[in-house]
Amino acid sequence: MSEEWEETHRVTDEMHRAFVGSSGDSNPLHTDPIVARRLPFGRVAVHGIHLVLDALDRLAARVPGSPQRVGCTFRRSVGVGDELTTRISMTSDRDARIVVEHDVWRVADLQVCLGPAVTPPSAITEDLDAVGAPQTGDPVDLSASELPTAVGSIDVLADMAVLRQRFPHLVEVAGWLGVAELVSLTRLVGMYVPGLHSLFSSFDVELGPDDEAPDGLRYAVARFDERFAKATIDVSGRTLRGSVVAFVRPQPVDPTIGDARPRPDEFAGQRWLVVGGSRGLGATTALLVTAGGGEVRLTYRIGADDAERLAASIGAEARRLDVTDPGPGMASILTDGWHPTHLAYFASPPIFDGAGGAYSTQLEERFSAVYVDGFEAVLAHLAVDRLQGVLWPSTEAVDHDVPGLAEYSAVKRRGEALCAALAREHDQLTVAAPRLPRLRTDQTASFLPVAYDDAPTTVLRVLRAFSG
Secondary structure, eight states: OOEEEEEEEEOOHHHHHHHHHHHOOOOHHHHOHHHHTTSTTOSOBOOHHHHHHHHHHHHHHHSOSEEEEEEEEEOOOOBTTOEEEEEEEESSSSEEEEEEEETTEEEEEEEEEEESOSSOGGGHHHHGGGSOOOOOOOOOBOOTTTGGGOEEEEOOOOOHHHHHHHSHHHHHHHHHHHHHHHHHHHHIIIIISSBTTEEEEEEEEEEOOOTTSOSSEEEEEEEEETTTTEEEEEEEOSSEEEEEEEEEOOOOOOOOOTTOOOOTTTTTTOEEEEETOSSHHHHHHHHHHHHTTOEEEEEESSOHHHHHHHHHHHTOEEEEOOTTSOHHHHHHHSOTTOOOSEEEEOOOOOSSOOBTTBOOHHHHHHHHIIIIIIHHHHHHTSOGGGOSEEEOOEEGGGGSOOTTOHHHHHHHHHHHHHHHHHHHHOTTOEEEOOEEOOBOSTTTOOSSOOOOBOHHHHHHHHHHHHHO
């Protein structure tokens, strides 16, 4: 048997919310846009297991049999509403390869081996009440010392009425318990092990009834690689047995000036508008300028509480600004006759959203909307002849062929050209577009070993060269 087909679809907000409730995996990565903006993906992510169940349901709708073995590797995250393409290839009567893609990127790779259906259709309705719906709560935050020896079990809980409506073909062939145990994998990783700071990487499980197995999904960390914060977890239930691989994702990086100490009057008399100043290098800039006697108004797009807390701590002011539609925000900033002497433009979408070997015009447009179009739009609301300086940070990545950063680098080069033109047009204006090395921020933090330059020291050096 050789058959191939593909289907295009989306995970809507309604589907996503229903899966959160039915799975019990309410990790902030999947539910809290304020927290998720400070994680590497930069926005709320769809559960990987949600995509797996969707793919298996599409397979079950056209090919007889139930999954007896499922292996899956998650390649990248996707957001709610992203257009997805699921490609299914039957390599034999029993074996299928499934690839889930978004734009030009591979999201998930599945290998599936089929066998006889586990549960006869007539038994499905009677069994739906045999497993209870999970209660949402806060994920466990395992310490570094607890994770390598973590062992235990969790109840197999899932709202099967919701899951049967969402994945009817899969529930019919795999049975309610098989689907419930697959769903419980995401709750295990997202809520227990590693828990709060988890990133689900892959799994490989066999499916088939074991009438003598006790209830619950049992787990034990078999290996933990501290170099990569990588945990391999053995799992077993009444229908499922195998292993899961998860990473401990890096925690958000709180802004600080560290050992970088500007002179108390170094930026005195300067008024800085720091666009994107509530986190990352923008927040570091706001901290350094105020520590050096400068006045700051910083902007944020989401996360008002975080932005206002930072602003209050340094005696600055915070204003909401969407650089893709800056009119209302800029009107709020330029009140009471206030106008900046310096503009620091740190607005940024998620950076590490590409993949080596594939170029996305969609991602290029997303970067351009912020780094180039947004920058021009903000400048259009300012009296440029009243500015003394404009700081628009570029990156060393434009000098190198960095996998996954082709679109980012291309747009940064366009931004550099825009800065050069701005400097030519305005003699009084100092324009800087420094190519910064990799600095540790929410966006760049990695669970892989990565060398970083010191962010506060680097930013202070740029500020001194730029405004001195």
